[in-house]
Amino acid sequence: MSAITVKDLAVSFGHLSVLRDLQLGVNQGEFLVLLGPSGCGKSTLLNAIAGLIEPEAGTVEIGGRDVTHFEPKDRGIAMVFQSYALYPKMTVRGNLAFGLKVARLPRGEIKRRVHEAAEFLHITELLDRRPVQLSGGQRQRVAIGRALVRNADVFLFDEPLSNLDAKLRAELRVEIKRLHRDLGSTMIYVTHDQIEALTLADRIAVMKGGIIQQLGTPREIYDTPANLFVASFIGSPSMNFLEGRIALEGDVFHYRNAIFDVPLTAYPFARPPSHGQPVLLGVRPENIAVDGAPKPGEFCAEANVDLVEPTGADTVVWCQVGTHSISVRVDAAQIINERQKLCIGFDPGRASMFDLESGNRL
Ligand SMILES: Nc1ncnc2c1ncn2[C@@H]1O[C@H](COP(=O)(O)OP(=O)(O)OP(=O)(O)O)[C@@H](O)[C@H]1O
Ligand SMILES: [Mg+2]
Structure with a gap:
């Protein structure tokens, strides 16, 4: 062979x-x-x-x-x-x-x-x-x-x-x-x-x-x-991307207008980022949880539900976080309504960080 x-x-x-x-x-x-x-x-x-x-x-x-x-x-x-x-x-x-x-x-x-x-x-x-x-x-x-x-x-x-x-x-x-x-x-x-x-x-x-x-x-x-x-x-809906900067002293991702910070201590950086570096934080729709109480090391941001798309096996919820439209995949049994307010969170250890300029993974 x-x-x-x-x-x-x-x-x-x-x-x-x-x-x-x-x-x-x-x-x-x-x-x-x-x-x-x-x-x-x-x-x-x-x-x-x-x-x-x-x-x-x-x-x-x-x-x-x-x-x-x-x-x-x-x-x-x-x-x-x-x-x-x-x-x-x-x-x-x-x-x-x-x-x-x-x-x-x-x-x-x-x-x-x-x-x-x-x-x-x-x-x-x-x-x-x-x-x-x-x-x-x-x-x-x-x-x-x-x-x-x-x-x-x-x-x-x-x-x-x-x-x-x-x-x-x-x-x-x-x-x-x-x-x-x-x-x-x-x-x-x-x-x-x-x-x-x-x-x-x-x-x-x-x-x-x-x-x-x-x-x-x-x-x-x-x-x-x-x-x-x-x-x-790869992925449908596509991975969500949030634009922001690295703030090294706090080891955090600083979302655009600083509406929220994401702690990055759990993120396995392949190459060390620099302070103030413009980045995109990527998170897959199925890795976002809605309305769970954030565990230590996790974070939570407020989101406004825009559209709810049932696909049969699960439901895709489109919501607004800051100025970004974010898709979240939830269990079909979970009832979520349009115009509802949600608290969304994810494990930063499972997210992806990319340099904004080169597009390469950090
Ligand atoms: N015989 C050829 N003469 C000139 N240009 C060609 C020839 N074959 C392919 N190309 C060009 O080479 C590039 C790559 O083509 P290729 O067929 O390998 O793409 P592909 O990835 O298989 O795309 P698709 O998914 O559409 O089949 C394209 O820009 C195409 O126009
Ligand atoms: Mg081909």
């Missing part, structure tokens, strides 16, 4: 430099997700690993072999794209077998692999149908099946579910997770859907402007985002 190492990778299209000096290591058997907004270079990176585009500089190693100048077919990879492009005139069986026939595998072996893949993906009863006779989800399964029959060590997925409706996406997401668990292959999966990333990944690489902003487990990315971009890209 293979691991993947990308070193000093640079890719340009004409004058447009998309990737520069990119480094990435994927462990054997790992499910790595490339996550980022449209145009950030996810597909470009995946295509460079697959050998579909020629890098300007840098190397790609798969399973310890330098494959930088190998043809895609010689890299030991299987790919699944967003547009599944099945051969319309062939049956599902023909679609699954096609690549194996081209590779001149023995008939018996082709039959066995097609049968196994079909069983695995629950499409055995569809083998004699043509793509036009399939639903979107079934077509996507066939596309995954075409990758599966190749017995590759490495699977590369480029937004394989984005053409499907929300319910099917959620179903196939679970199937892909099961596929990874049962095969144990190394997988790189491109998406701009944060839920897909958080649910599937062993590790997530969050990208922006061709640069990996943070590489970490879903927990690390969610709980300790490396910068403001990562913090605001």
